Amino acid sequence: VGGSRTPPLARVIVEGDGGASAVEITAEGARVEGLAAPARVSRVAPAEYRVAIGERTFTVFAVADRDRWWVFVDGRVHRLVVRDERQPVRPAGGYHEAVVAPMPATVVRILVAPGARVARGDTLILLDAMKMELPLRSPRAGVVRTIACREGELVQPDVLLIDIEPQE
Amino acid sequence: VFRRLLIANRGEIALRIVRACREMGIQSVAIYSDADAAAPHVLAADRAERVGPPPASESYLAVGAIIDAARRSGAEAVHPGYGFLAENAAFAAACAGAGLVFVGPPAGVIERMGSKIEARRLMQSAGVPVVPGETPDDQSDTGIVAAARRIGLPALIKASAGGGGKGMRIAREARELAESVAAARREALAAFADGTLYVERLIEQARHIEVQIVADRHGQCVHLFERDCSVQRRHQKVIEESPSPVVSPSLRGELGAAAVAAARAAGYENAGTIEFLMAREQHGDAFYFLEMNTRLQVEHPVTEAVTGVDLVRAQLRIAAGERLPWSQEALALRGHAIEARVYAEDPDDGFLPQSGPLILYREPTGPGIRVDSGVREGTDMPVHYDPLMAKVIAHAEDRTSCLARLEAALARFAVLGVRTNVAFLIRVLAHPGFQSGIFDTGFLDGHRDELTAPGDAASIAAAVATAGWLARGGIRPDEPHGQPRVPDPWDTLTGWRS
Numbered sequence: 001v002g003g004s005r006t007p008p009l010a011r012v013i014v015e016g017d018g019g020a021s022a023v024e025i026t027a028e029g030a031r032v033e034g035l036a037a038p039a040r041v042s043r044v045a046p047a048e049y050r051v052a053i054g055e056r057t058f059t060v061f062a063v064a065d066r067d068r069w070w071v072f073v074d075g076r077v078h079r080l081v082v083r084d085e086r087q088p089v090r091p092a093g094g095y096h097e098a099v100v101a102p103m104p105a106t107v108v109r110i111l112v113a114p115g116a117r118v119a120r121g122d123t124l125i126l127l128d129a130m131k132m133e134l135p136l137r138s139p140r141a142g143v144v145r146t147i148a149c150r151e152g153e154l155v156q157p158d159v160l161l162i163d164i165e166p167q168e
Numbered sequence: 169v170f171r172r173l174l175i176a177n178r179g180e181i182a183l184r185i186v187r188a189c190r191e192m193g194i195q196s197v198a199i200y201s202d203a204d205a206a207a208p209h210v211l212a213a214d215r216a217e218r219v220g221p222p223p224a225s226e227s228y229l230a231v232g233a234i235i236d237a238a239r240r241s242g243a244e245a246v247h248p249g250y251g252f253l254a255e256n257a258a259f260a261a262a263c264a265g266a267g268l269v270f271v272g273p274p275a276g277v278i279e280r281m282g283s284k285i286e287a288r289r290l291m292q293s294a295g296v297p298v299v300p301g302e303t304p305d306d307q308s309d310t311g312i313v314a315a316a317r318r319i320g321l322p323a324l325i326k327a328s329a330g331g332g333g334k335g336m337r338i339a340r341e342a343r344e345l346a347e348s349v350a351a352a353r354r355e356a357l358a359a360f361a362d363g364t365l366y367v368e369r370l371i372e373q374a375r376h377i378e379v380q381i382v383a384d385r386h387g388q389c390v391h392l393f394e395r396d397c398s399v400q401r402r403h404q405k406v407i408e409e410s411p412s413p414v415v416s417p418s419l420r421g422e423l424g425a426a427a428v429a430a431a432r433a434a435g436y437e438n439a440g441t442i443e444f445l446m447a448r449e450q451h452g453d454a455f456y457f458l459e460m461n462t463r464l465q466v467e468h469p470v471t472e473a474v475t476g477v478d479l480v481r482a483q484l485r486i487a488a489g490e491r492l493p494w495s496q497e498a499l500a501l502r503g504h505a506i507e508a509r510v511y512a513e514d515p516d517d518g519f520l521p522q523s524g525p526l527i528l529y530r531e532p533t534g535p536g537i538r539v540d541s542g543v544r545e546g547t548d549m550p551v552h553y554d555p556l557m558a559k560v561i562a563h564a565e566d567r568t569s570c571l572a573r574l575e576a577a578l579a580r581f582a583v584l585g586v587r588t589n590v591a592f593l594i595r596v597l598a599h600p601g602f603q604s605g606i607f608d609t610g611f612l613d614g615h616r617d618e619l620t621a622p623g624d625a626a627s628i629a630a631a632v633a634t635a636g637w638l639a640r641g642g643i644r645p646d647e648p649h650g651q652p653r654v655p656d657p658w659d660t661l662t663g664w665r666s
Binding site: 009010012014016017018021023025026027029030032034035039041047048049051053054056058059060061062063064065069070071072073074075076077078080082102103104105108126128129130131132133134 | 517527
């Protein structure tokens with residue numbers, strides 16, 4: 001190898017909850033945009049890695065889950081998507097005014113009817129998840145267009161429950 | 169003791185009881201709902217009985233089905249764990265009626281202590297101070313609202329049958345009362361099948377201090393010192409420790425004596441906990457009886473750590489009619505223990521409970537570290553039950569070393585596939601307010617923003633670099649669990665030939 005710096009294998013964008021970073025991947029690790037020192041990654045055990053950045057070292061656990069990466073470091077869980085630099089950002093999907101269940105839950109009560117005028121923050125539905133009552137509130141002011149669930153129904157996450165037509 | 173014991177619970181506490189059974193040569197019988205057919209507690213027990221479909225009301229709360237399961241399995245005794253039917257007098261009575269030993273106090277004692285009004289009356293007669301409050305005779309919504317006005321705001325409205333923060337609401341202003349009463353009622357009905365509500369003055373800036381007691385049926389009763397459970401979120405305990413950083417030796421003596429007096433007044437038998445609110449008042453620290461928990465507590469391991477005893481073993485021996493294994497003089501506090509509850513919930517998103525598969529699950533280990541958990545890698549975090557995943561308990565010579573030990577253990581508790589509150593717990597432990605030992609039950613709510621802040625840049629970069637390297641770096645990622653793939657030449661590659 002003779003000490004020569006290895007060429008980058010790829011340039012990618014890594015997206016997480018906190019935003020996106022440009023990353024240059026090498027055989028030894030990665031250089032993360034905005035960070036002076038490169039990260040050197042080595043495998044310790046299945047799914048366990050040691051990452052050295054400057055004088056700090058981290059124990060990192062990482063697994064793939066379909067198109068995303070689950071990564072654990074210092075008690076914190078990151079869900080990351082890796083895409084090539086030139087690949088377009090995925091369009092934001094879904095209904096912008098949709099009220100969805102954040103997790104599997106039972107619909108306890110529906111507090112609005114189709115056509116009802118609601119203000120931002122009004123409680124629309126009461127869910128029961130893991131024995132706790134969970135109110136779903138309107139993301140904005142508008143009119144209830146569709147109610148796509150019934151009381152007593154077990155609903156899945158990210159599925160439309162109520163559709164709000166935004167109005168000023 | 170017993171030859172065979174049925175464990176009427178699930179999750180980490182069922183596994184904890186299975187462990188005690190193994191050590192004592194008792195055969196363990198697990199129960200399970202359809203959602204738990206392959207759950208760790210079922211696989212750990214010597215045998216298992218199905219009790220119903222996933223909803224707890226039709227399985228882990230189904231008294232008839234559980235008694236039938238105990239009969240079928242030939243169990244002689246039933247350990248209820250905590251939650252579910254642990255404080256249900258009808259269940260204890262049904263066990264006795266079926267000729268099964270209930271590991272806990274007699275049904276009459278559960279009933280008395282479960283009624284907040286009875287318990288208070290009893291405590292007052294035993295000379296134990298109580299907080300102003302009442303269970304109104306008029307249980308209509310307007311009756312509860314009127315009671316709250318009589319007692320004064322801020323008021324706590326809670327399920328009379330409750331515990332663990334379920335069916336509990338705070339009303340600070342009169343206009344919040346109606347909604348709080350309705351919500352408390354719904355949760356009380358859903359969680360305990362009993363909508364009776366209790367109204368109490370909210371003592372603010374109070375600490376939650378509880379005393380572990382154990383009594384046998386031969387008239388002996390001891391206390392095993394206090395636990396401080398002041399770090400709570402919505403009345404759900406998050407971090408518990410023993411000893412309390414603010415209880416002096418003389419106050420410890422007073423608390424212990426009050427707890428033993430309370431247990432004796434109740435005619436108590438087996439392990440129980442007396443909860444007190446402690447408030448700093450003008451004349452010094454005052455404590456008030458809050459309630460008695462007639463069962464094993466979630467946080468019992470901190471007491472086990474500092475006293476060196478096994479509470480579940482003691483429970484089983486006492487239930488079998490044996491004498492208390494320890495005298496009060498023989499019990500001593502040694503070092504400091506802290507427990508952190510790891511929940512499958514997302515602190516960055518309003519602590520929403522999470523469900524899903526545990527793709528990777530690695531518990532920390534090491535000197536002075538105990539992990540009691542109810543899940544395994546590859547299993548699902550079910551949606552039907554409490555999102556408590558594990559408890560991490562650290563024990564060390566003093567509070568400072570204990571904090572450091574617990575923090576280091578949590579930083580190595582890798583769970584992937586669902587989000588957990590681990591980073592939040594680490595922030596709580598590192599917070600100067602928690603480290604000082606001077607905090608109250610409002611601590612978590614008061615510091616919420618500081619406790620949910622994102623991680624530092626280098627740690628985020630380490631995560632980003634690892635994901636990028638695994639995705640494009642020419643090394644194949646490991647399978648999440650199970651056997652590794654066939655040896656991969658890329659794994660042995662040390663560098664590029666230039």
